[in-house]
Amino acid sequence: MSETITEPVLHQEPEAGGSRRMTLNMGPQHPSTHGVLRVVLELDGEFIEKATPEIGYLHTGIEKQCEALNWQQVITLTDRVDYLANLSNNLCYSLAVEKLLGLEIPPKAQFLRVLLAELTRINSHLVWLGTHALDMGAMTMFFLTFREREDLLRIFEMFSGQRLMTSYIRPGGLALDPPRGWEKPVKAFLADFPNKLDEYESLLNANPIWLRRTKGIGILPVEEMLEVGITGPLIRAAGIPMDARKMTPYSGYEKFDFNVPTATENDVFARYAVRMAEMRESLKIVQQALEGMPEGPTRAEAHRVVLPEREKMKTQMEALIYHFKIVTEGIAVPEGEIYQVVESPRGELGYYVVSDGSSKPLRVHMRTPSFANLQGLPNLVEKRQISDSIAIMGSLDFVLGDCDR
Amino acid sequence: MDFILLSILKTAIAAPVLLGTLAYLVWIERKVLAHVQLRMGPSRVGPHGLLQPIADAIKLLTKEDFIPSYVNHVYYWLAPWLALMFAVTAISVLPVGPIVEIFGVKTNMGQADISIGLLLILGLTGMGVYGIALAGWSSNNKYSLLGGLRSSAQMISYELPMALAIASPLLIVNSLNLREIVNGQAGHVFGIIPNWNAIGGLQIFSFIIYLICAFAETNRIPFDLPEAENELVSGYNTEYSSMKFAAFFMAEYANIITACSVATTLFLGGWHPIIPNELGGQFIPTLICFFFAGVLFYHALNPARPSDRLSMGVIGAIILGLGLLFQVPVVKELAQPLFWFASKAGFLIFVFIWVRGTVPRFRYDQLMRFAWLVLFPAALLNLLLTAFVVAAKSN
Numbered sequence: 001m002s003e004t005i006t007e008p009v010l011h012q013e014p015e016a017g018g019s020r021r022m023t024l025n026m027g028p029q030h031p032s033t034h035g036v037l038r039v040v041l042e043l044d045g046e047f048i049e050k051a052t053p054e055i056g057y058l059h060t061g062i063e064k065q066c067e068a069l070n071w072q073q074v075i076t077l078t079d080r081v082d083y084l085a086n087l088s089n090n091l092c093y094s095l096a097v098e099k100l101l102g103l104e105i106p107p108k109a110q111f112l113r114v115l116l117a118e119l120t121r122i123n124s125h126l127v128w129l130g131t132h133a134l135d136m137g138a139m140t141m142f143f144l145t146f147r148e149r150e151d152l153l154r155i156f157e158m159f160s161g162q163r164l165m166t167s168y169i170r171p172g173g174l175a176l177d178p179p180r181g182w183e184k185p186v187k188a189f190l191a192d193f194p195n196k197l198d199e200y201e202s203l204l205n206a207n208p209i210w211l212r213r214t215k216g217i218g219i220l221p222v223e224e225m226l227e228v229g230i231t232g233p234l235i236r237a238a239g240i241p242m243d244a245r246k247m248t249p250y251s252g253y254e255k256f257d258f259n260v261p262t263a264t265e266n267d268v269f270a271r272y273a274v275r276m277a278e279m280r281e282s283l284k285i286v287q288q289a290l291e292g293m294p295e296g297p298t299r300a301e302a303h304r305v306v307l308p309e310r311e312k313m314k315t316q317m318e319a320l321i322y323h324f325k326i327v328t329e330g331i332a333v334p335e336g337e338i339y340q341v342v343e344s345p346r347g348e349l350g351y352y353v354v355s356d357g358s359s360k361p362l363r364v365h366m367r368t369p370s371f372a373n374l375q376g377l378p379n380l381v382e383k384r385q386i387s388d389s390i391a392i393m394g395s396l397d398f399v400l401g402d403c404d405r
Numbered sequence: 406m407d408f409i410l411l412s413i414l415k416t417a418i419a420a421p422v423l424l425g426t427l428a429y430l431v432w433i434e435r436k437v438l439a440h441v442q443l444r445m446g447p448s449r450v451g452p453h454g455l456l457q458p459i460a461d462a463i464k465l466l467t468k469e470d471f472i473p474s475y476v477n478h479v480y481y482w483l484a485p486w487l488a489l490m491f492a493v494t495a496i497s498v499l500p501v502g503p504i505v506e507i508f509g510v511k512t513n514m515g516q517a518d519i520s521i522g523l524l525l526i527l528g529l530t531g532m533g534v535y536g537i538a539l540a541g542w543s544s545n546n547k548y549s550l551l552g553g554l555r556s557s558a559q560m561i562s563y564e565l566p567m568a569l570a571i572a573s574p575l576l577i578v579n580s581l582n583l584r585e586i587v588n589g590q591a592g593h594v595f596g597i598i599p600n601w602n603a604i605g606g607l608q609i610f611s612f613i614i615y616l617i618c619a620f621a622e623t624n625r626i627p628f629d630l631p632e633a634e635n636e637l638v639s640g641y642n643t644e645y646s647s648m649k650f651a652a653f654f655m656a657e658y659a660n661i662i663t664a665c666s667v668a669t670t671l672f673l674g675g676w677h678p679i680i681p682n683e684l685g686g687q688f689i690p691t692l693i694c695f696f697f698a699g700v701l702f703y704h705a706l707n708p709a710r711p712s713d714r715l716s717m718g719v720i721g722a723i724i725l726g727l728g729l730l731f732q733v734p735v736v737k738e739l740a741q742p743l744f745w746f747a748s749k750a751g752f753l754i755f756v757f758i759w760v761r762g763t764v765p766r767f768r769y770d771q772l773m774r775f776a777w778l779v780l781f782p783a784a785l786l787n788l789l790l791t792a793f794v795v796a797a798k799s800n
Contacts, residue, residue: 024547031638046551046769137626137766143442209627209765386551387768390636 021049024386028057032135032390035400039377039393041386048389051381053374058404066364070330071097072171074364078351079165081366082402084127087120087156088344090169093364095250096340096353097171100333103302107294109173110252115186115289116159116168117251117342118282122193123152124345124397125275129200132272132394136213141203148196151189158182171331172306173299183290190287197279204272214269218380218392222266228375232347233278234396237263237270244343251342255292256285268395275397305331330359339367346370346397370402407510415516423496423659428458430658434758441762452716462651470647473544480543485645485652488536492659495529498522499666500584502676502742507735513584514676514742522583523575526667527568530622534560536656537624541641552640555630555769559621562776563628567618569784573611573791574602574671587675599679603672607794610787612672614780616753619664621776623657626761630769665753666746673749676742687737690744694728697721 027038036057042050062081066074078089091113098105105113126145133141153163159178160168168175204210220230222238235242243260245253261277263270299306307326308319335357341350347369354363373396380396381389432447432454439446447454472481499522502514519525534557541553575581578589592600602608621628630636637643642653669675680686701721708714731740767775 022547024551032636046555133765137629138764139438139626140442140762143444147443203763207764209767212771213765213768385769386636387630387766 020044026389028054032393034131034393034398037374037393037398037400037403039381039389041381041389043386046385046387048381048384048386051378051389053377055371055374055400055403058400060401060405062405063364063366066361068360070359071333071361072326072331074361075167075170076165079167080401081368081405082344082346082349082370082399083164084124084399085120085344085346085349085402086164086166087116087169088342088349089366090167091117091251092340092342092344092349092351093353094169094171095342096338096351097333098300099338099340100336100353100355101171101302101305101331102334103172103300103305105173105251105300106296106298107252108296109298109300111289111293112174112178112298113169113251114253114256115286116156118285118289119152119155119186119189121282121345122279123149123156125279126152128275128345128394128397129272132391132397133204133210135390135394136210138204138207138210141200144196144200144203148189148193151185151192155182155185155189158185172302173297177298186286186290190283190290193283194280197276201276211269213387213391214267214272214395215265216267217384217388218268218271218395219266220376220380224379225376229372230347230376231372232344232369233271233274234347234373234376236260237274238266239264242348244341244348248341250340256288258285258288268391271395271397332357332359333361341367344369346399346402347373366405368402368405370398370400371404374398374403411510411512412516415512419497419516423493423662424655426662427655427658428462430662430754431461431654432458433754434761437755437758438762441759452712452720455716465648465651468647470649473546473644475545476644477543477545480539481644482649484536484540484543485649485656486536487539488533488656489652489659491529491533491536492656492663495526495663496659496666498525498583499663499670500587500675501666501746502739503584503588505738507739514739515584518582518584521581523571523581523586523667523671526663527564527571530660530663531560531564533622533656533660536653537641540645540653544641544644546644548637548639549641549643552630552637552643555637556624556641559624559628559630559772559776562773563618563621563780566614566776566780566784567622569781569788570611570614570618571667571671573788574608576788576791576795577602577608583670583675587670587677590674591677593681596681597684599674599677601672601674601677607787607791608672610783611791612668614784614787615668615672616756617780619668620757620760621772623660623664623757625661625757627764627767628772629766630772661754661757662750665750665757668753669746669749673753675749676746678741678745687731687741690731690741691728693748694724694731698725698728 022043024041024043025038026041027033028036033039038054038057040052040054041048060080062077066077069077075090075093078093079086081089126149130142130145130149156166156168157163159182160166160175162168220238222240225235225238226240231242239262241260241262244250245258246260258281261274261281263274303318303322304326308316308323312319313323333355335355337352337354339350339352341348343349348367349369350367352363352365352367353361356362377393377396380392384392435457436446436454447457450456450460472478497516498519500513500515500518504511504513537556537560538553541549541551541556544550574586578586580586580589590599590601594600598604603612624630630640642650645653678686678689680689698721701717701724705714705717705721708717730736731744
C-alpha cells in the first residue's frame with residue numbers, strides 16, 4: 001500500500017462568522033461511549049456546538065435473522081439485543097408469542113418471570129451505575145457495583161446455566177424448573193443488597209464533586225422528550241410516572257405492590273436518584289415474589305408448544321412424538337400480529353411480532369428503548385462542555401446492541 | 406574538589422534511589438488502589454507482584470516507539486524528556502536530613518543546599534507544564550490538544566494559590582532555604598506537641614491549600630483533567646508510546662514525590678521526629694519496623710499461599726534488620742531523619758492514592774472557578790493574616 005496519510009489541517013482559516021470550530025470524532029472507539037457509538041462533535045473550545053450521533057456500528061441484523069429462525073429459536077437472539085437486560089427481552093418476546101398462541105402461563109412461572117425480570121433490572125442498573133461513575137472519574141464505584149453484579153450473575157447461572165445469554169424465559173413458560181434451593185442465594189442477595197445500596201449512596205450522595213457534575217446538567221424539555229419517544233427512568237426523572245408495569249401490567253405485575261419512583265429535576269442527578277430508588281423497588285418486588293411464590297408447574301399445558309419433560313418422553317409415545325414435531329418442524333403460531341410491551345431497565349421495550357401461521361415469524365420488530373433514548377442526545381449536549389456530554393451519555397444508559405440490533 | 410566529589414557521590418546514591426522509588430511508587434499505587442477497590446493488584450510477577458515494576462520497565466523499553474507521521478517532531482521528542490527533567494531536578498534541592506558528619510566530612514543530607522531552594526522548586530514545577538503543553542500541541546491530535554490546553558490553564562491557575570500558600574511559612578521563617586525552614590520547625594511545644602507549621606496557628610490553612618494545589622499540579626484525581634481518560638482518551642500522552650510514554654509516567658510520579666516532600670518540608674517539620682527524642686522518639690522507627698516485621702512473620706507462619714512462607718519471612722527479616730539499623734550509633738544519625746522524612750512524605754503520597762480511589766473528577770470550568778474564586782482568595786487572606794501575626798510578634 002502506498003502512503004495515503006494526508007497532512008492534517010493545522011491552520012484552519014477562520015470561518016465567516018469569526019469562530020474557529022474543531023470537529024472532534026468521539027468514538028466509535030472511545031472509553032465513554034459505552035460500546036461503539038460515534039458522536040461527531042463540533043467544538044468551540046470545550047463547548048459543544050453541535051453533536052451528531054452515528055449509530056449502526058453494532059448492527060447485527062437481528063430483526064432480519066429472526067425471520068429465518070423457528071419461533072422458539074428466536075429466543076436466543078433476543079438475549080443478544082440488550083445484553084444487559086436479556087431476561088427482559090426474553091420475557092417480552094415470550095409474552096408476544098404467547099398472546100398469539102393464546103397460552104395461559106401457570107402462576108409459578110409468572111412469579112419467577114417477574115422475579116428474574118426485576119433481578120435483571122438491578123443487574124442492568126448496577127452496570128449503569130458503575131460505568132456512569134467511572135466515566136466521571138469515580139473509579140471505585142465500578143468495582144463495588146460489579147461485586148454485587150457477580151452475585152446476580154451467579155443467580156442467573158444457577159437458574160439457566162448461563163451468566164449472560166440466559167434464554168431462560170421461553171414461550172410457554174421457563175426453559176427449566178428452577179434448581180433445588182434456588183431461594184437461598186436470592187434471599188441472601190435480598191438481605192445484603194440494601195446495605196450495598198447505602199454504601200453506594202454514601203460514596204456519591206454527599207460528594208460535592210459528584211453533585212456538581214450531575215445537578216442541573218442534561219435537562220431536556222419534557223415535551224421534547226415525549227416527542228422523540230424517551231421512556232424509562234429518563235422520563236420518570238422528568239416527573240412523568242410512565243411505567244409499563246403499571247400502565248399495561250403483564251406477567252402478573254398487577255399483583256405486586258410497588259411504587260414508580262419519579263423526580264422532577266430532569267437532570268443527570270435526578271436520573272441517578274430515580275434509578276437508585278428503582279433498585280430498592282425492585283428488591284420489594286423480588287421479596288413479594290419470593291413470599292407469594294405459588295406451587296405448580298413452570299410450563300404451560302400445551303403439547304404443541306412446550307417441549308415435554310424428559311421423563312415423559314422416555315415413557316410416553318405421545319410425548320416423544322410432540323418432542324419430535326416441535327424440534328423438527330417448530331411450533332405453528334396462528335396468523336396475526338401483536339405488539340407487546342414490557343418495562344425493561346432502560347424503558348419501554350416493545351416487540352412487534354407478525355405471524356403468517358407458519359413455524360417462523362414473518363416479522364419481529366423491536367422497539368428498543370436505547371434507540372429512542374439516544375434520540376435526545378444532540379439537544380442534550382448542545383452548548384454543554386465535553387465533560388458534561390460524558391455525564392449525559394452515561395445518564396442515558398444506552399446499550400449499543402439494543403440500539404443497533 | 407571535595408565539593409565536586411561529594412556531589413557526584415550524593416548523586417550516585419540519590420539517582421538510583423529516586424528511580425527505584427518512582428518504580429515502586431507505581432507498585433504501591435496499584436496495590437493500595439486495588440485494595441481500596443476490592444482487588445488484588447499486581448500479584449503475578451514475583452511475590453506479591455514485587456517485581457512488577459521491573460517487568461513494566463522491560464516492557465516499556467522494548468515496545469515499539471511508534472511516532473505518528475503527523476507530529477511536530479522536534480517538540481514531540483522534546484516534551485516527555487522536558488517533563489521528566491524538570492520533575493526530577495526539583496527533588497535535588499530537598500533536604501532529607503540535617504547537616505551530618507560522616508568520616509570527618511560535614512555535609513547536608515540532600516543534593517544541593519542553596520539559599521533559594523524554594524524558589525527553584527516553584528520555578529521547576531512551573532516549567533513542568535511545558536512538557537505537557539508541548540506534548541499536547543505537537544502531537545497534532547485533537548484529544549491531546551484539548552489535554553494540553555486544559556493542563557496549561559489548570560497548572561498556571563493553581564500555581565498562584567500554591568505560591569501564596571508557600572509564602573506564609575516563608576514569612577515565619579524569613580528564609581527561602583529549605584533547611585532553615587525545617588529547622589524553624591524543630592522542637593516541641595510544651596515538650597510534646599511538634600512545633601510544625603501545619604500544627605497550630607494559621608499555617609494549617611496554608612497546608613490544606615498547598616495540598617489541594619499539589620493535587621492539581623500533579624494532575625491527579627480529582628484534578629486529572631489533562632489526561633481524563635474517560636473524556637480525552639488519554640489526553641496529552643495519547644500519541645506517545647514506549648519510553649516516551651514512560652517518561653511522562655515517571656514525571657507524574659516524580660512530581661508527586663516532589664509535592665509531598667515539599668509539603669513535608671514546609672509544613673510537617675521535615676526530618677524532625679513526631680515525638681521528642683527525650684520521650685523515646687528515637688525508638689519509634691525501630692518499634693514500627695518491629696511491628697511490621699511481626700505482622701509479616703505471622704503471615705509467614707500462617708501462609709495464605711505456600712509461597713508466602715518464604716517471601717513474607719524474608720521481607721520480614723529485612724524489615725527487622727532495618728529496625729535494628731535505626732539504633733546503630735553512626736548509622737542512626739543518618740537513618741533516623743531519613744525515616745521521619747520518608748514516613749511523612751509517604752503518608753502524604755498514600756493520601757494522594759486514597760483520594761484517587763474515592764472521588765470523581767471535576768469539570769473544567771468548575772476546576773478553574775475553584776482555583777480563582779475559592780483557593781486564590783483563601784490563600785491571599787491566609788497570607789495577609791500571617792503577615793499581621795508575624796508583624797505583631799516581631800514588634
